[in-house]
Amino acid sequence: MLLQAAIDWNLRVHILDPDAEAPCRTLCTQFTQGSLTDYDTVYQFGQTVDVLTIEIERVNVDALEALEREGKQVFPQPSVIRTIQDKRLQKQFYRDHNLPTADFILTENRAAVSQYSDFLPAFHKLGRDGYDGRGVQRIASSADVSKAFDAPGVLEKAVDFAKELAVIVARNERGEVQTFPTVEMVFHPELNLVEYLFAPAEITDEINQQAQAIARRTADAFGIVGLLAVELFLDKQGNVLINEVAPRPHNSGHHTIRANVTSQFEQHWRAILNFPLGDTSVYQPAAMVNLLGEDGHTGPAVYEGLETLLAMPGVFPFFYGKALTKPFRKMGHVTVMDSDLDQLRQKVAIVKESIRVVT
Template structure:
């Protein structure tokens, strides 16, 4: 085994949002430097990164400069251009993890589902749709409602439109505005996720998290999920099967449905650290961000052992229009044992924009996750956004 030393190498990250910010925070104690590429000057990751290259996510000249300054490239946003990254990697010899081919698969939800289904990963029934007649045919086969999804570009629930009846088919397709697919609606017990890591020689999975959404946006993640041992075991098995399909090292956020019958179905995959894994910063021995740094560098993975039950609550801007970002009334979070505040450094607050998150870990062994979730919501509700 190669002897590792620190100060260590440099990771070049396409994207400098909150994920890049937390990745740079996690890499620093390892002696690993981070350089980010992002079109927004002084992006959220900039205060913690070694440097920022101001360029678009598909800017080939900028990505070549990033590759020249890094030992490995990765990305924290799916808007990274896989073709450019593959070409730059081939020309410069700087590896990209996860592999650009994985990014290409993820970019198109229909391609993603087809590849996973072919590999035996359980997915809801789905099909490509080109017009309203196709959507109505899907309703005939799957029953109403169905979920109409944009094949590309959607995130945080954007591009996902429930179709309650055949009469809504045309409007749903118009709302998606582009190539689309339809999935049968899953009558789920809960939405869960597994943060999984693909290293050089091994894989690791974090404890299963239960995700609470509202208006298709993640609000809270509860760990451990309120699922049975059998469901938890199945979720980890499916996550490991997903990793077999993905090429390249790194963290993968794997979103799943737990059906009312106790089955696990794949929802979507993010080939990067994921919002539903932010709880790992305080909740586990090694955070998802440190794991991603270790994985893309080919270093040994850390422990994913749970420290204590933990809840993560997103801090969404409760504003009516865009305004300067200001977070107020954080006293209760700071005064609460087991609570941790994470502010993302975004300059502008927009309605329901993710501005930060708070985690709350159990202060007593007897505290249930239901009690923990209730306290986390109280901390979240106390926060205000003022102009």
């Protein structure tokens, strides 16, 4: 989706990806297969481009820092990526910068978690390499300590939340900041990833102002150039707390391709190329439904129910070009739009029931 936005501006985009069959290989100017975590591979690739950016945090930051020292433009900055890719550093960053977040304890191993039974219920998160719900375990009581990770992590107090929100904020080199409207996310009860979302969120003006202000403060604290997706909890007392952030285009902004004047993907290019940031106004209220591979299906992907979706006004499916599906793999998303909120929710229900990714 970043590539599709870049094509509109005649940008020549080179891609480094570990998968020889990555869907982006047919769209980019030049494709290189290679590890994102290998120093030499990342460093050598960076020598071939004018501006280097990422769409996943799991990348060799040492190589990015070396490129930056040599004068390459690397956005988001390696220092930002280094902090965010380690949840321990990320959480401490919020505390150090007086940004609201749930209480937490840094832990070195599973045995350390067992010492904090009075802190439970909590979530134990791996410090590094957790992604799309992996690397997170709910520790409800002392009986669950065996589920904790036997590796450095963060034990985060469970928040009794009313809603989960997100704000995507963009910032360019000039320090210009622009936010997208706050969205409301609904997570899959087992997979700990976004199942669907509604945009804008159904919240009060006061709560919205809190969420928007926290997103801006967080982006400014990092000094980030690029996009920052700020995931938030709205607790039952009306407080907005930072859950996690991602320094890149994010699942909580996929609907913006059709629903907003400027998509998050175009906005990312505007930010890292130091162009004026685009208008983020909405055309209509929207929802986004993630398309996940059906449980029990592994093999060539088949999309069932596509005709039903294409017959519905204001419904736009986006497939990610992945040839193979497997259980719960992200295979695409569907953006749903309607000026009537009740109609919007009805459409979402139909979409969720109609389309399946099978083999």
